[in-house]
Amino acid sequence: xxxxxxxxxxxxxxxxxxxxxxxxxxxxxxxxxxxxxxxxxxxxxxxxxxxxxxxxxxxxxxxxxxxxxxxxxxxxxxxxxxxxxxxxxxxxxxxxxxxxxxxxxxxxxxxxxxxxxxxxxxxxxxxxxxxxxxxxxxxxxxxxxxxxxxxxxxxxxxxxxxxxxxxxxxx
Numbered sequence: 786x787x788x789x790x791x792x793x794x795x796x797x798x799x800x801x802x803x804x805x806x807x808x809x810x811x812x813x814x815x816x817x818x819x820x821x822x823x824x825x826x827x828x829x830x831x832x833x834x835x836x837x838x839x840x841x842x843x844x845x846x847x848x849x850x851x852x853x854x855x856x857x858x859x860x861x862x863x864x865x866x867x868x869x870x871x872x873x874x875x876x877x878x879x880x881x882x883x884x885x886x887x888x889x890x891x892x893x894x895x896x897x898x899x900x901x902x903x904x905x906x907x908x909x910x911x912x913x914x915x916x917x918x919x920x921x922x923x924x925x926x927x928x929x930x931x932x933x934x935x936x937x938x939x940x941x942x943x944x945x946x947x948x949x950x951x952x953x954x955x956x
Contacts (some may be wrong), residue, residue, distance in 0.1 A: 815902045816895075821862070822870055822888065823906070829925075830884050831872075835933045835954050837881040842874055855879075867891040886950040896946025900939045903950065907935055924955065 811826065812819040824831040832845050842858060843850070851871075852859035858874040868890040875883040890896045904921055908914060911923040923935040932955040940947045 812902075812906070815906060816898055818864060818868070818895075818899060819902055819906065821864055822886070822899075829933065829935070829952055830886070830950070833874075833881060833884065835881055835952070839874075839876050839879050839881075842881060868895065882954050884950070884952040886948075886952075888946075888948040888950075890946040891944075893941060893943075893946050896939070896941055896948060899946075900937070900948050903937055903948065907937065911935065 808820075810817070810820060812823065828834045833842055839855075839858065846858075846860060848860070850858045851861045856876045858876075860872045860874075861869065862871070863869045868888070870886060870888040873883075873885040874881060875885070888896070888899060890899075904914075907921075907923050911925050914921045914923045916922075919938060921937040923937075925933050925935060934951075934953055934955050936949075936951040938949045938951075940949055
């Protein structure tokens with residue numbers, strides 16, 4: 786019996802622990818949280834495109850929304866004990882019209898770093914932002930579709946970091 790067990794365990798190849806596997810980075814050169822927040826380089830944000838159907842947004846998020854209605858999906862994401870973010874998707878006639886993201890952190894240095902990375906990322910993707918009343922505004926065109934706008938702002942207080950990203954169709 787002992788010999789059989791010994792043979793069974795000696796024939797198995799060691800499996801590398803998940804802790805030792807380094808995940809592949811999507812946004813090399815940026816803070817690692819960009820991989821969690823923006824998620825992918827495709828689309829406008831997290832792989833989504835404006836005018837996308839609500840079922841497609843649900844499928845790409847891969848988790849159930851915290852709140853849901855026929856014209857809205859709301860998601861909460863906790864990164865760690867000091868940083869979280871939420872995404873509010875607004876739809877009109879089952880078509881994605883607006884994405885509102887709020888990133889919160891108790892680490893002001895991290896918040897500042899993320900804001901700089903977000904500015905750099907969108908400036909490289911969509912050049913020539915306009916600064917308007919403390920917001921960085923990027924006007925975008927997505928092929929033959931209607932244009933859209935990305936607005937970044939840092940609304941942090943002395944005790945808490947708060948970044949906002951607003952993406953909406955330009956009327």
